Amino acid sequence: MAALSLSASAGEALVLGLATGPVCLASCGPVVLPWMLVQPQGMRLHTRQLFLFLAARLAGYLVFATAVWLVGSSIPHAWTGRSWLFGGIEVLLAAGLVAYAAGWPRRRSTPAQPSSRLVQIGEAPRPLLSGALALGFLTGINLCPPFLVAGIRAAQLPHLSASLLFFLFFFAGTAVWFLPFLSLGFVRRTPAVVTVARMVAVLLACWYMFSGVSILIERAIYG
Amino acid sequence: MASRSSTLARPVAFRSVGRSILLTLPIALWSLLMFTPSFQHAGRDTHIGAVVVMLFMTGLFFLMMRTGETYRWRRIFFVALGFLFPFGFIAALVAERGTMSIPISRMVSGDTPFCFMVTPGIILPAAFAHTIIFPGSILPTASNPHSIAIMIGLWFALTLVLGKAWCSYACFFGGIEEGFAAIAKRRRLHRFIVRFGPRLRLVPWAILVFVVLGSAALFEPVYCMWLCPFKAVTEFPAVRNVETAIQMGIFVALFVGLVVVLPFLTKKRTQCGFFCPFGAFQSLFNKIHLFEIRFNREKCVDCTLCQTSCPTVALSAESIREGKTLLNCMKCGACVDACKKDAAVWHLKGTPVAVKPERARLLFLYGAWAMATMFGGSILANSVATMLHWLPWK
Numbered sequence: 001m002a003a004l005s006l007s008a009s010a011g012e013a014l015v016l017g018l019a020t021g022p023v024c025l026a027s028c029g030p031v032v033l034p035w036m037l038v039q040p041q042g043m044r045l046h047t048r049q050l051f052l053f054l055a056a057r058l059a060g061y062l063v064f065a066t067a068v069w070l071v072g073s074s075i076p077h078a079w080t081g082r083s084w085l086f087g088g089i090e091v092l093l094a095a096g097l098v099a100y101a102a103g104w105p106r107r108r109s110t111p112a113q114p115s116s117r118l119v120q121i122g123e124a125p126r127p128l129l130s131g132a133l134a135l136g137f138l139t140g141i142n143l144c145p146p147f148l149v150a151g152i153r154a155a156q157l158p159h160l161s162a163s164l165l166f167f168l169f170f171f172a173g174t175a176v177w178f179l180p181f182l183s184l185g186f187v188r189r190t191p192a193v194v195t196v197a198r199m200v201a202v203l204l205a206c207w208y209m210f211s212g213v214s215i216l217i218e219r220a221i222y223g
Numbered sequence: 224m225a226s227r228s229s230t231l232a233r234p235v236a237f238r239s240v241g242r243s244i245l246l247t248l249p250i251a252l253w254s255l256l257m258f259t260p261s262f263q264h265a266g267r268d269t270h271i272g273a274v275v276v277m278l279f280m281t282g283l284f285f286l287m288m289r290t291g292e293t294y295r296w297r298r299i300f301f302v303a304l305g306f307l308f309p310f311g312f313i314a315a316l317v318a319e320r321g322t323m324s325i326p327i328s329r330m331v332s333g334d335t336p337f338c339f340m341v342t343p344g345i346i347l348p349a350a351f352a353h354t355i356i357f358p359g360s361i362l363p364t365a366s367n368p369h370s371i372a373i374m375i376g377l378w379f380a381l382t383l384v385l386g387k388a389w390c391s392y393a394c395f396f397g398g399i400e401e402g403f404a405a406i407a408k409r410r411r412l413h414r415f416i417v418r419f420g421p422r423l424r425l426v427p428w429a430i431l432v433f434v435v436l437g438s439a440a441l442f443e444p445v446y447c448m449w450l451c452p453f454k455a456v457t458e459f460p461a462v463r464n465v466e467t468a469i470q471m472g473i474f475v476a477l478f479v480g481l482v483v484v485l486p487f488l489t490k491k492r493t494q495c496g497f498f499c500p501f502g503a504f505q506s507l508f509n510k511i512h513l514f515e516i517r518f519n520r521e522k523c524v525d526c527t528l529c530q531t532s533c534p535t536v537a538l539s540a541e542s543i544r545e546g547k548t549l550l551n552c553m554k555c556g557a558c559v560d561a562c563k564k565d566a567a568v569w570h571l572k573g574t575p576v577a578v579k580p581e582r583a584r585l586l587f588l589y590g591a592w593a594m595a596t597m598f599g600g601s602i603l604a605n606s607v608a609t610m611l612h613w614l615p616w617k
Contacts, residue, residue, distance in 0.1 A: 192425055204433065
């Protein structure tokens with residue numbers, strides 16, 4: 001009976017993930033697209049990078065699943081986007097995007113890198129695995145509507161393991177929608193493409209910074 | 224057809240009067256066809272507006288034919304469109320609701336006029352969620368004739384004919400900065416443009432990607448809500464809290480910076496060349512558009528006059544060496560008119576370069592001017608009628 005309930009719950013999570021995937025895509029896509037376009041061309045590299053990003057995103061999901069299960073069956077209002085925590089996450093996302101746009105940090109062993117100026121036209125920097133992990137984790141714990149729905153459902157489950165499993169399958173459903181990003185590996189990396197990707201990253205960083213700081217200020221003023 | 228002088232950009236008389244009139248005849252007839260419906264409406268102001276604009280558009284086309292110059296005469300129309308559109312639009316807003324700001328009730332009921340600038344931003348939400356994120360009506364209503372379907376249909380039809388030339392023959396916003404660019408006698412910040420121009424012309428692409436992704440993520444028309452400089456001279460969300468105050472601040476700063484000050488200083492269309500995401504979107508259609516500007520390398524002396532004259536930095540030394548413009552060329556004709564060696568020529572794709580370029584120019588101009596008359600002409604006629612209506616002695 002318990003196994004049946006578990007599989008029903010997993011199926012529900014998978015369908016929820018598949019159904020709400022486009023919203024996840026719209027929410028995380030703005031981070032993934034410029035970040036991947038800054039990377040050098042190549043399918044193998046992109047596949048590795050995307051899977052690292054998704055793995056980190058899954059880690060974020062599981063952390064969130066644990067947290068919501070520990071909090072209990074209801075998610076407090078403060079969690080739904082007005083918390084200093086989510087303001088902080090958006091500020092960190094902004095910092096991560098700016099770092100990527102600037103081509104920083106770089107590996108010390110890398111020979112002759114191009115300038116780190118934001119609008120530098122030149123070679124793309126070498127891939128940074130830590131960037132995939134950092135951005136993946138931050139987008140993983142950043143609230144979006146489907147994520148919130150999954151969180152509410154997961155919080156009602158009887159065991160922590162069930163909550164984790166629910167998020168695992170929810171993640172699997174949403175991750176399918178990210179696979180088209182692999183096609184970015186085929187996009188030719190002209191200096192213009194890399195420069196535009198960096199500029200987009202800066203614009204998005206400005207947006208996240210504005211949004212994050214607004215949340216923090218609101219929190220500071222209204223509590 | 225008289226041959227062009229080798230020392231002047233264009234001789235004073237390029238064609239005979241008779242031949243120019245003959246070539247202008249199709250546009251004159253088209254204008255008549257376009258403005259005939261105006262005479263079915265009552266109101267002397269409307270009639271006068273229609274006649275004035277009909278003569279204006281036909282006259283400018285005649286001068287294009289007579290002198291062989293495109294840019295100078297097109298600019299007169301375009302600047303008039305740029306300055307008169309806000310005039311007519313604001314007058315209509317004030318008459319209807321007494322303010323330029325959009326009341327929240329209008330936004331909630333989706334009763335705001337749709338602007339073509341939003342087109343790229345609504346694509347992803349429409350594809351994924353089957354929802355138009357702009358607060359407007361799909362089909363025309365009594366209170367909102369500028370519906371989404373009509374504007375997108377109009378934009379698509381014009382784009383098929385004009386390609387990126389939309390930006391210099393149809394966009395009613397570009398004329399404002401072209402006007403400010405025309406005021407200054409001296410070109411300032413030239414070194415800045417030469418140095419940073421190649422990077423700055425990539426900014427519209429970045430903003431385009433940002434707007435498309437942001438609109439999908441936030442489910443709102445990001446460009447309209449946050450980035451449109453022309454909100455400052457059309458309509459804008461009513462300022463009612465800190466957020467809308469910030470939005471208004473951005474609109475005004477972008478308008479003053481990119482549409483007034485920088486064009487005046489640089490004599491370039493800085494908003495069009497270095498900011499407008501819709502312009503970048505239109506550039507994609509240059510790939511399929513039939514007409515283009517090419518450079519005859521046998522005649523070119525690399526004087527860079529064409530590069531300096533280009534209002535949107537759509538030429539680079541490399542592109543000229545390859546005999547082409549960059550993707551963001553909006554076919555305004557400035558480079559062709561500036562070239563003293565006749566090396567810059569109009570070209571119809573699929574034909575030999577620099578063979579009968581005037582025929583390519585004519586074919587392009589017939590399409591472009593017909594669209595300009597239909598779209599911009601009706602706006603101009605409406606604005607002229609509004610001005611006449613407001614004359615103090617009436």
